[in-house]
Amino acid sequence: MSDPINLIANWLQGLLLGLGLSVGLTKIILSFVGAVVVATIGMLTVIFLIWLERKIAGRIQDRLGPNRAGPYGLLQPFADVIKILTKEYTTPDGADVVVYNIAPIMAVASVLLIWAVIPFASTVVGTNLNVGVLYIMAVGAFGLLSILMAGLSSNNKFALLGAFRSVAQLISYEIPMVVSLLMPVIFARSMGLVDIVEAQMPWFIILSPLAALIFIIASMAEVNRAPFDLMEAESEIVAGFHIEYSGMKFGMFYVGEFLHVFTVGALVATLFLGGWRGPWAEQYPILGLIYFYIKTFVGYFIVAWVRLTVPRIRIDQMLDFNWKFLTPLSLVLLIITAVLDRVLVLVNSERWVYSLVMFLANILIIWATVEVLKKTTSKPKRKEFPMRPVAMAPETSTSTEPSS
Amino acid sequence: MTGMDSLFLIFAVITLISAFLVVTTKNLFHAALWLIMTLFGVAAIYVLLNAFYLAVIQVIVYIGAIAILMIFAIMLTQRVMNPSGRIFNKNWIIAALLGAFMFIGLVIISMQTGASKTTLPQISGQLDTVSELGQALVSPNAYVIPFEVASVLLLAALIGAIFVSRKR
Amino acid sequence: MAIEFLPIAILFVLAIALAVFIVFLGSIFGPKRYINTKMMPYESGMTPIGPGTRRMNVRFYLIAVLFILFDIEVIFFLPWAVVFRSLGLFALIEMLVFIGILLVGYVYAWKKGALEWE
Numbered sequence: 129m130s131d132p133i134n135l136i137a138n139w140l141q142g143l144l145l146g147l148g149l150s151v152g153l154t155k156i157i158l159s160f161v162g163a164v165v166v167a168t169i170g171m172l173t174v175i176f177l178i179w180l181e182r183k184i185a186g187r188i189q190d191r192l193g194p195n196r197a198g199p200y201g202l203l204q205p206f207a208d209v210i211k212i213l214t215k216e217y218t219t220p221d222g223a224d225v226v227v228y229n230i231a232p233i234m235a236v237a238s239v240l241l242i243w244a245v246i247p248f249a250s251t252v253v254g255t256n257l258n259v260g261v262l263y264i265m266a267v268g269a270f271g272l273l274s275i276l277m278a279g280l281s282s283n284n285k286f287a288l289l290g291a292f293r294s295v296a297q298l299i300s301y302e303i304p305m306v307v308s309l310l311m312p313v314i315f316a317r318s319m320g321l322v323d324i325v326e327a328q329m330p331w332f333i334i335l336s337p338l339a340a341l342i343f344i345i346a347s348m349a350e351v352n353r354a355p356f357d358l359m360e361a362e363s364e365i366v367a368g369f370h371i372e373y374s375g376m377k378f379g380m381f382y383v384g385e386f387l388h389v390f391t392v393g394a395l396v397a398t399l400f401l402g403g404w405r406g407p408w409a410e411q412y413p414i415l416g417l418i419y420f421y422i423k424t425f426v427g428y429f430i431v432a433w434v435r436l437t438v439p440r441i442r443i444d445q446m447l448d449f450n451w452k453f454l455t456p457l458s459l460v461l462l463i464i465t466a467v468l469d470r471v472l473v474l475v476n477s478e479r480w481v482y483s484l485v486m487f488l489a490n491i492l493i494i495w496a497t498v499e500v501l502k503k504t505t506s507k508p509k510r511k512e513f514p515m516r517p518v519a520m521a522p523e524t525s526t527s528t529e530p531s532s
Numbered sequence: 533m534t535g536m537d538s539l540f541l542i543f544a545v546i547t548l549i550s551a552f553l554v555v556t557t558k559n560l561f562h563a564a565l566w567l568i569m570t571l572f573g574v575a576a577i578y579v580l581l582n583a584f585y586l587a588v589i590q591v592i593v594y595i596g597a598i599a600i601l602m603i604f605a606i607m608l609t610q611r612v613m614n615p616s617g618r619i620f621n622k623n624w625i626i627a628a629l630l631g632a633f634m635f636i637g638l639v640i641i642s643m644q645t646g647a648s649k650t651t652l653p654q655i656s657g658q659l660d661t662v663s664e665l666g667q668a669l670v671s672p673n674a675y676v677i678p679f680e681v682a683s684v685l686l687l688a689a690l691i692g693a694i695f696v697s698r699k700r
Numbered sequence: 701m702a703i704e705f706l707p708i709a710i711l712f713v714l715a716i717a718l719a720v721f722i723v724f725l726g727s728i729f730g731p732k733r734y735i736n737t738k739m740m741p742y743e744s745g746m747t748p749i750g751p752g753t754r755r756m757n758v759r760f761y762l763i764a765v766l767f768i769l770f771d772i773e774v775i776f777f778l779p780w781a782v783v784f785r786s787l788g789l790f791a792l793i794e795m796l797v798f799i800g801i802l803l804v805g806y807v808y809a810w811k812k813g814a815l816e817w818e
Contacts, residue, residue, distance in 0.1 A: 155706070159706055159707045163711040163714045166711065167718055171718070213725055215726070217727060217730055218739055219739065221740060222741065222751075224561070227562075232723065237715035244711045255707040255708060257584065257705075258584065261778070262589070262775075265588075266596065269596030273600075283751070284743070284748075288753055288754070292756055295600060296760050296763045296764075299771075300763060300767060302771065306771070306774045313782060314785075317783070317785055319782060371742055379722070447763070447815070448817070451810075462799070463799060466792060467796075470784075584704070584705075593768075593775065597767060601765065601768055607760075608755060608756065662778075662779050663783045665779045666779030667787065669776070671787070680794075680797065682776070683773065683776075683802065684801060686773055686805070687805040691805065693762065694809055697765070
């Protein structure tokens with residue numbers, strides 16, 4: 129009774145074997161059912177997320193958010209789906225039709241694929257890959273490709289420029305992202321996400337808060353969310369790479385983006401917030417699933433919160449921030465973490481000493497970084513303009529000349 | 533293991549067909565996409581050989597980086613998407629002959645050494661290939677010299693790229 | 701065995717099928733009214749001038765080159781990070797040398813202005 133999901137899976141397996149199917153076929157069917165469940169949950173979560181994010185956005189920006197369709201506007205996403213389904217597909221003249229149509233499908237599929245390796249609970253995981261961390265990066269490559277395909281096949285200058293900006297951003301931020309992913313790998317001594325979750329006796333965010341921070345920032349850039357949404361800078365290039373897409377084809381990009389943000393939340397939860405870990409999660413895996421979902425929403429909320437708070441950055445700022453700040457910082461963090469880990473293992477320190485030293489080292493790096501930034505960055509010169517009256521009252525002034 | 537064999541055949545055929553289309557497609561962008569398909573097929577064959585790390589690296593480096601670089605390079609050329617001009621120049625017969633000779637030579641060599649008959653060596657389930665690779669990369673009696681030389685090579689490539697593309 | 705990739709392959713096929721199905725639904729329910737001007741590429745309401753795809757700035761290419769080099773170096777770190785705790789001091793120094801060479805290139809790139817956008 130403690131593990132309903134595996135109970136169902138075992139029951140199904142028994143049923144299929146009872147029908148006289150071979151073991152291999154049963155495994156395939158079970159994986160298929162699991163994949164259907166994951167894909168369905170993913171899609172349903174997106175529908176909920178669209179409502180949630182619009183509601184959060186409304187509250188943060190001092191508005192009400194959707195509140196017409198259904199209680200608290202809960203039916204708003206369904207109304208949106210119906211509306212978007214009944215829109216016409218327009219394919220621009222001169223578009224590269226096949227590539228143009230493959231791109232939105234790949235955008236969604238590339239994000240859904242990440243969910244195959246995420247451990248939802250102690251017993252619920254699609255597959256325990258020993259290269260899980262790298263697999264996530266590899267799947268990201270397909271997302272990159274879908275953007276490039278959309279931009280190049282649309283026969284539109286804005287789409288092309290948006291795609292190039294966005295790909296330049298994605299590939300740049302991949303480097304601090306991989307380096308920050310190295311910290312959990314060092315702590316867990318494994319690249320498998322299942323092993324990483326199981327190794328988190330203190331959560332890895334305590335062992336390396338800076339790595340978690342770098343990972344979240346880099347992920348925000350990876351999902352093309354504000355402040356890193358240069359690719360769809362409305363005032364410059366209208367909508368970026370998906371400018372020529374309409375109806376559900378645009379919807380695919382939209383769903384892909386939301387799903388990707390949610391996936392980032394799931395990755396933050398898995399890598400740094402202990403995944404399904406929590407009180408009694410080992411005995412009752414269903415509890416682990418709930419913990420995992422709560423942590424994922426925390427990660428999601430952080431990304432949404434930043435998106436709604438910070439203005440968009442320019443492309444040169446985006447590149448400077450990555451190449452001159454995040455990349456060296458993450459490399460420094462890697463060196464210090466590796467050396468400290470070596471020393472601490474050598475002196476055979478207790479678990480809590482290890483955690484404390486790691487935590488303090490991270491805090492020290494953050495402090496030093498802030499100090500260095502204070503010293504080296506030149507403050508933007510503010511030109512002081514003297515106050516000048518816009519309009520003069522004719523009789524009060526003795527001189528008609530404004531006092532310059 | 534006929535299931536594995538048939539999967540291998542499917543991916544091999546996909547790889548070969550898309551590789552053929554890379555060289556025969558006139559549109560450069562399409563050629564790059566077919567190249568990506570080829571690389572993906574190779575990654576799938578790596579998976580069938582249990583080389584997960586290699587497969588994932590294949591996707592990250594070749595599809596996620598080098599193919600992107602190629603598309604960026606295509607966008608630097610003059611007539612970007614214009615499928616004009618000939619694919620073959622006057623040397624194509626010599627090139628085709630050379631390619632055919634290479635292929636025949638490879639087939640003969642693999643026949644003679646018995647490489648075509650070798651079955652996939654069984655890897656035990658306990659063996660963690662990633663940590664094996666990590667140990668091999670940094671242990672003094674394995675690949676430590678190539679590993680460090682690789683870093684110097686990458687440094688040289690970095691300096692070269694900057695030198696070529698910097699403003700004068 | 702490659703059985704670890706079975707769920708991934710199935711999810712891959714299913715995700716594509718799902719996306720194709722949803723896009724297909726859109727083509728059932730959506731209207732199809734073809735007007736010449738509607739199918740024009742968007743260019744702020746003007747008739748598009750010139751082809752949609754044109755040459756891009758060389759800067760994007762330079763970023764891609766930088767990315768590839770750093771990416772390959774970083775990927776070498778991963779198998780090392782898995783095992784370095786059990787390998788002794790040599791592996792650590794080994795990797796510090798590797799990072800050191802990487803940093804030389806990085807400093808060169810910075811000094812030569814390859815990291816600047818403008």
